[in-house]
Amino acid sequence: MSVAAPAPQATEDRPAPPPVVPLLRRWRPHLVVAVIALGLALYVTHGLWRQPYTRTLGENVGDQAFFEWVLAYGVHLLRAGGDPFFTTMMNAPLGVNLAANTSITVDAILFAPLTILAGPQVTFATILTLNLAGSAFAWYLFLNRWVTRNRAAAAIGGLFCGFAPGFVSHANGHLNWTSGWIAPLVLWWLLKLTEDGRWLRNGVVLGVILGCGFTIAAEGLFFTALAGGVFVIAWSVPRAHRAQARRALPTMLAGLGVAALVAFALLAYPLYMHFAGPQTFAGTGFNQRHYAEDVAAYFSYSDRTLAAKVGLGNNLAANSTEQTSFFGMPLMILIVAAFVLLWRRADPGRRATLLALAITGGLFMVISYGPRLRILGHETDVPLPYALLQRLPLFDAALPLRFSLVLVGVFGVVLAMLADLLLDRADGPNPAHTPVAAALAFSLLPLFPLPLLTTERAPEPEFISSGHWKQYVPEGGTLTALPFATNVAADAQRWQAYTMARGGRQFRIPDGYFLGPDVGGAGEKGRIGAVPRPTDWLFLRASLYGYVPQLTNWDRATSRADFEYWGIDAVFLPAEITGSHGMLRHTAVELTATELLGAPERVDDVLVWRIRPGVDPIDR
Template sequence: MHLASAEARRVAPRQRWKVASRARWGLVGVALLYSVCSLALHHRVLGDLSASTVGWASSDSHQFIWWLEWFLHAVSTGANPLYTTYQHYPYGVNGMWNVPVPVLAALMAPVTATAGPVVAFNVAMILGPVASGVAFVAATRRLVPSLVARAVAGGLYAFSPFVVAHASVGHLNLVWAVFPPLLIWFVDSALLRHDPSPYRTGALFGLGLALQTGLYTQTLAVGAVSLVVVALVLALRNPALVRRRLPTLLRSTVSCLVVYFVLCAYPFYLLLAGPSRPLERIRPPDETMADAANLLFPSPLTAVRVDPGGFGERLALHPGEQGGYIGPALLLLVVVALAVGVRREVVRPAALVGAILIVLSFGIHLVVLNEVLLPVMPWRLLLDVPLLGEIEPVRLQIFIAACLALTVAVWVEDLVGRPRTVGWWAAVGLTVLTVVSWVPAPDAVRTVHTPVPAFFTREAAEVLGPGAVVEVTPRATGAWEGGAVALLWQAESGMAYRATGGYFIGSGPGRPLLLAGPVNAYQAGIDALRTGADPGSPTGARRELQQLGVTAIVLVPQDGEPAAARVLDWTRAVSGGSGRPLGGVVLFELAP
């Protein structure tokens, strides 16, 4: 008997190692499958990784490229990766109110250093859905043991309408949708089952929260709202379970908060009280809501679109924010799963949480086909809560997608164990229809080809010299198509200079809110010349640039610029020099 027990103890670790090894190889296989899908989704950029960017809203893509390069520059020079004066000089930009993505910048630093920030951005965009899907598959392992079921659901989640919508506009921080799976893992570990190591679980969750802070703080805030909804749903459905789990949950929470605030004390200071933060509401609350009709009618980014009335063309916002599509097939699947009692302990809470989040995603108004049908919605209660009041409720859609994907995972696993009847085949057909209904359109993710003048890639650092402050024309703006190309040029120069302009969220002297660098007299003169108006005094414009510390003006000629000759003459008058043509630009040195 003693010998048999000893042999069993020797076999058990070996068996666990085999199970863990199979699980790891399963994840590798899933990651490879998702990688193929992501490469197909981003096929347009594959032949031009270094000169094109994913996303038709190039200003956002170029903004991310700038921050990827800034992180590398900051780390290599000892500068602050979360605060910079390389935009909006001399006042600076607070990274925590923008998109510095330091976690991704660190991950992609080898690519940035060897192949450049454009390639790093494109590679990160391709990897985002893969990481999101794999995170979902790993996080739901104990809830749904079947790898096949998790792989199907993880694929739906990774390439959900939300992820595809934000991939189409180059939102790197949102295609890395790893936080909802982390939330599922924490709820499962800390609430749904007995946790023998609550301090460890809490510490890991705190680390995950810190990493999400380094991806995007708004997703963290949206996740906090979602976690509160999950806790309330579980407490109301099973108060006895919550009472039993409360002591270990409190230990996990304490451990989580300690780890999080140790890692994120400085980022939180920048967020709450740091310099150059915005001092008033960033965007009107009625411009950040989901359109309820999007639940049934997809945007043009979805391949299979049954929309004879053209309702999808009338949705509020733009396709990059129309990521809330569920569709009749998936809605029917959820209803059937609830009706037949598939894993009630998982499906019912997931469905209820998803339904509540859908209501919250509508924002302060119920909007249907871009028309306000109900002027007051629950989200209005959060408008005056610090930080939470800045949330765009439409971004709740990724947590809704996670709830739906979890339901699909349980549904598919249940199908595997049922007898092959007529009803079973009908359920399989519904599952296939659900998957097909979320397939992205072949050209859902477009790219923008943006050649960079040779001056920035070859000559800027040497010609401008250390400490250069440059006024770049055209200046960076928030115009979605081509507005932030000046940030791309600066990034490609290796941060060879500081710039007075920029595309950011922040503030400045006498300006509680800025969404781009303020227009100075020199740039106002250019705007006036384009309309045939008087540009004003070149002497006054020169004096203002000098007061800002500008040492050079770099004029990049634009094809089709109707006022090109007048802009060149105006720049000569302001700088007091004739300018030097260098690598596709005209450089004007400005006396201090």
């Protein structure tokens, strides 16, 4: 209000106050979108909900087992204490650096009551479902606040972001990457840093979000920070926003400084553990050239879409969990056409926003191609910018194809803008909008998600659930199922997770599915799982291929040394062994173990071989 405005006459009627809209009425559209998002998420994950204790994700058994273990470890932390970012419960005797893994620590602590009540299997399905629904709803709120006031347009963009092919693909086991709600939350408070007089409050909130986000989805947070920085810089350069950016710069820098201090205070120890702690490693255990996006993948369809159901699938991804772009040809054409249409109708300010979106999307698309150009499954000799980035800190631990997930947010913003234009009736209906609306529907319908595939998994042995295992392992001892836990046979890790969720005395396991250093210890190049020893391969080979070797005295001496290194007290063999694509070969493992360790004991529903000081079964 201007102080130079004339005062009203004393006899003048005061303006009527605006009508009070009931809270439920104001939130009704939001609730509708939330219910739709939750319904879609339950539809996608319903295979897990039918039998959460005996079914697992068919395309990524190992990652589900790892995250169930992390959720159970959260219960163990609350009950017995310990380090949230390092554990010796797995990979005995060396331990695992959880800060360098996707340990979702905040989720594990927050959902610990549910894990205690229903087990990590139900907690896993719950978080996965809420992540998908929450991502769609968070993007809807973000778009409704910062992009369009048309709630229907925001809902279209939000539901696309939450259930885009890349995120449904990552729902095959990745609780970290399905936490797509982190991106709009971070971007929301990044934009709020420009508010005058609130830099301290907004900076503190952003710092807390960054601190929590690091322990839920560190890689996604890194991508979000990069994309947010690129967008803000690209948005600030054009003349239309230059003056506004100059005015907001001091406030934003002050807020960013506060956010950095708060985040550093929260993350000082986990960052130290991540980069310099025990059992840390350099790079990643995955080949970055293999996990790079194919140019043709952007124009193709992923396995879990309606298009794939009618035969339009492909084999351009590294695996079914990494189908990160796969937007389809119609949507790619529509996005380009939408940019042109919106540009022609936009004022200079909106054009600057579109330009920033185009720069951000284009840059991350090129980065996703990895160090060398790949077309239709063939890697060419054409070098790309990622060849210069892949050895830099953080970039060396990222998988290039995942950078394409940034385009989900870019496309979501563009789709919301386009829908806003189509739904705008200020100037009356526009016949030209009809074909554009049809193109929008034609582009999005093939991307409608299909439910995640699930498969049977071995049930928890009574030997574990009854607690009879305690008769074979002392306090702090080591016990394992056969074969030893790996990404392709993770049952031993699952059985330990279920005991941690129940509380009480625990046991350690050798090996496990995690990321750790290669030969040489901390600081070495990363690898998947523990550095293998001969006895690992002995049992894994039997379970995967059914190979039963003729053991020699050298084999027995080597296994004796391996058991001593691990400090194993006993090993056991359940009736079934879950593998990556079905049950593994039980008989071959039993024959190998009997040849090596002698006759087993039958305890409940498992076979047990004692290994303890003074009683060496290899010599029996």
